[in-house]
Amino acid sequence: MGCNKLATLMKVARVTRDYIKPSSITPPHLRNFKFSLLDQLAPSLYAPMVFFYPMQDISNIKAATSYRVNHLKRSLSPFLNRFYPFAGRIKDHVSIDCNDAGVEFFEAKVINTCLNDFLRLPNANALKQFLPVDIESNKSMDHLVHVQTNTFECGGMALGICWSHKITDGGTASTFMKGWSSMASGLGDEVVPEYVASSLFPPMDSSIKQHALKLDKDRTTTRRFVFDGSKIVKLKDKVASKEVPKPTRVEAVSSLLWQCATKASRANSGSQALSVMSQSMNIRRRTLPPLPDTSIGNLVGYYIAKMEENSDHIMHLEDLVTKQRQGKTEAINNYAKKLQGNDAYVVIQELFKEAGSLLRRDDVEFFKCLSTCGDGLYDADFGWGKPAWQSLVSLGYKNTFALSETKEGGGIEAWVTLNEDDMAIFEHDLNLLQFASSNPSVIEIQSEQELLKQVERRLIFDDPTYDFTLLTW
Incomplete structure (x- = not known):
């Protein structure tokens, strides 16, 4: 179907x-x-x-x-x-x-x-x-x-x-x-x-301005791509460098998505607009002192990485990973560890100032990446087993990458939202498809067929009066 x-x-x-x-x-x-x-x-x-x-x-x-x-x-x-x-x-x-x-x-x-x-x-x-x-x-x-x-x-x-x-x-x-x-x-x-x-992080009693978000949904489309754990290992080896010898899987995957999406955008527009990616990060373990993992609230920070042009009009993957790592390190030192001071609002405003100026520019392609990898959402067992699949739901905003865990094997699932023309190029990028599968089945067909056989045997031998109309797998 x-x-x-x-x-x-x-x-x-x-x-x-x-x-x-x-x-x-x-x-x-x-x-x-x-x-x-x-x-x-x-x-x-x-x-x-x-x-x-x-x-x-x-x-x-x-x-x-x-x-x-x-x-x-x-x-x-x-x-x-x-x-x-x-x-x-x-x-x-x-x-x-x-x-x-x-x-x-x-x-x-x-x-x-x-x-x-x-x-x-x-x-x-x-x-x-x-x-x-x-x-x-x-x-x-x-x-x-x-x-x-x-x-x-x-x-x-x-x-x-x-x-x-x-x-x-x-x-x-x-x-x-x-x-x-x-x-x-x-x-x-x-x-x-x-x-x-x-x-x-005490609130301000007076009304404060929320940071700017460029939430464009005009002619966007969303696709799912899954990076198997074994493919991520190969991708991490490929993007490793002297500056970042051990990249994280999120750094590796998000850099590849960013590179391929930028290539698609530039191919359609014919321009070499500055490409920027904002990445979210959990700051609970990055404050001084670190906060418990069970701390409730919107405890995230953001860092920005810029894709600088070279003679190939695109930055190589290992360089993009390096840019991300530099942005993350700077954000931790200049943001997460300073939030608990008296000038927390000033620190946050400085962080958003650059993002806001980039978002307002017409010559900038701005990508946003969020990740729940490592949050343990597959542990949600209410007494009848862990979920067969857990998924984020795309809000449909242009140029977003939403990353989450796969159930097993250390893989990553990505919901990618781009405008329709860019997606038409992006989803056929051979560099992307070398490491990612486009919307693979969540279930294993062989194990499902075996389960069906077991169900049929049980219905036939254990309960011949069972209503077969319920068997709608």
Whole structure:
């Protein structure tokens, strides 16, 4: 089934809407939750993700599906006692009213598509149907998190979650998922969130200007590329240099994406516009002293790398990696380690000043890269196994690379959004395809066929009266 056909045929129908509230009332002294300065400067956007869980026990699909949805609801309520800000509402640019209003929770049914059909050929537009809110609108932006369960006819589930970027980065989303799944499964230690950001980076009481974002969505298209772990090892060897002898996998992959996207843009425009890439980074372990990984908030920094021209009109990969490493080192020294001083706002403004000036220039091609690699999002086991696939959902903004982990093997999955003309060149770049596969199947066909045989044997020999119409793999 083609991905466009899949997106057209698949329908997601909501059947219930609830608000899950903390099981205990938030104490009065915790009702007014302060944003940090970094939260205040964060854009008013959603951070959307979807987690896919197959049905492991097919003995009673309807009962098992109902159990899983109810179990998520029951475990979310006591979980919100510790993660109480997420059950509140954004009051103003300074604070959250932790009023226990609850997390909006939708239940939905997926029609005309089975989980494995979707996982064979993931589609960026179809992914959006699994989300609890329309990420294109500003509706319910006072909410901190929305949840939606999407149940397939085969019993599989897609768990869609939208977090407000005003308090959530990749690290916070990871802590949220680890805490919720740990409570639900009882398999891990209790996750204790740390609410230290506002004391370390105090908010400004007066209204402050958010940093500029060039959010162009005109004629953009999104494609998925997967870098297998073994291919990344080869890519890292290729881009290693005297300056950066041991590049990280994110540095290697993002540099290749940046190079190929710039080549495509320049081929279409005929110009040699300055190419710049902004990369996000987790600053929890880069402050003095380092912050706990469970610190809640938008605790990210950014660094900028510029692609300088040479006689080939393109910078070589090892040079791009070096530029990234230099930008990261400078950002750590001049940004992350100085944020806890009295001039934190000045430090942040200086960081955004250069980015803002570049964003306003017409002769600059600006790329943005974000990564959740290393955040452990595949550890979200609610008691029925880890997700078969976890994916970021593209917001559709031009010139963005969204990187996340593959489930196994140290690979990286990239959702790349470019304008349509640039993508037509980019997705056929032989340098890219040497290391990346274009939208490969998430599931292993051979193992799926073996599973189907096992299911058929069980149905035939163990329960001959089983309703075969449920077998919609």
